[in-house]
Amino acid sequence: MIEIERKFLVLSDDFINEAFAKKRIVQAYLNSNPERTVRIRIKEEKGFLTIKGKGNATGTTRLEWETEIPLQDAEKLLTICESGTIDKIRHEVKVGNHMYEVDVFAGENEGLIVAEIELQSEDEIFKKPSWLGKEVTNDERFYNAYLSVKPFKSW
Numbered sequence: 001m002i003e004i005e006r007k008f009l010v011l012s013d014d015f016i017n018e019a020f021a022k023k024r025i026v027q028a029y030l031n032s033n034p035e036r037t038v039r040i041r042i043k044e045e046k047g048f049l050t051i052k053g054k055g056n057a058t059g060t061t062r063l064e065w066e067t068e069i070p071l072q073d074a075e076k077l078l079t080i081c082e083s084g085t086i087d088k089i090r091h092e093v094k095v096g097n098h099m100y101e102v103d104v105f106a107g108e109n110e111g112l113i114v115a116e117i118e119l120q121s122e123d124e125i126f127k128k129p130s131w132l133g134k135e136v137t138n139d140e141r142f143y144n145a146y147l148s149v150k151p152f153k154s155w
């Protein structure tokens with residue numbers, strides 16, 4: 001239920017060579033209010049319903065609840081979501097003992113590449129690869145729910 005994550009901008013596409021999995025993600029929001037986002041996601045051929053709360057003071061810790069739902073249900077629910085669909089390719093990149101999820105956005109958010117790392121505690125140490133840029137964990141503009149309303153290209 002509690003997710004600890006840090007988010008960074010990505011400086012170059014050097015991570016591509018180190019990525020071992022690539023998955024297309026399409027998602028939209030039934031509710032994009034950052035206090036309680038309700039997200040419908042299709043990842044490859046699987047559907048998910050996800051509820052997230054707002055980040056704590058550092059933006060690192062958030063309440064998150066997710067369940068898999070039938071693909072057809074996810075497809076139907078996407079039709080009643082708020083406008084502003086997020087379309088991205090998620091690359092999984094192993095660095096040391098951690099997995100970075102590097103999202104390369106398409107569509108209205110093309111040009112944006114963001115890396116996320118999930119941690120066990122807020123002070124957990126992790127390796128930072130050379131392609132990792134500025135930390136944006138506490139910058140709500142990089143929340144996907146926000147990007148669905150105000151996409152990167154419109155900034």
Ligand SMILES: O=P(O)(O)OP(=O)(O)OP(=O)(O)O
Nearest residue numbers: 005052103116142143144145
């Ligand atoms: O895959 P997640 O759960 O990190 O979700 P996201 O939609 O990619 O990211 P966020 O809600 O942190 O913008």
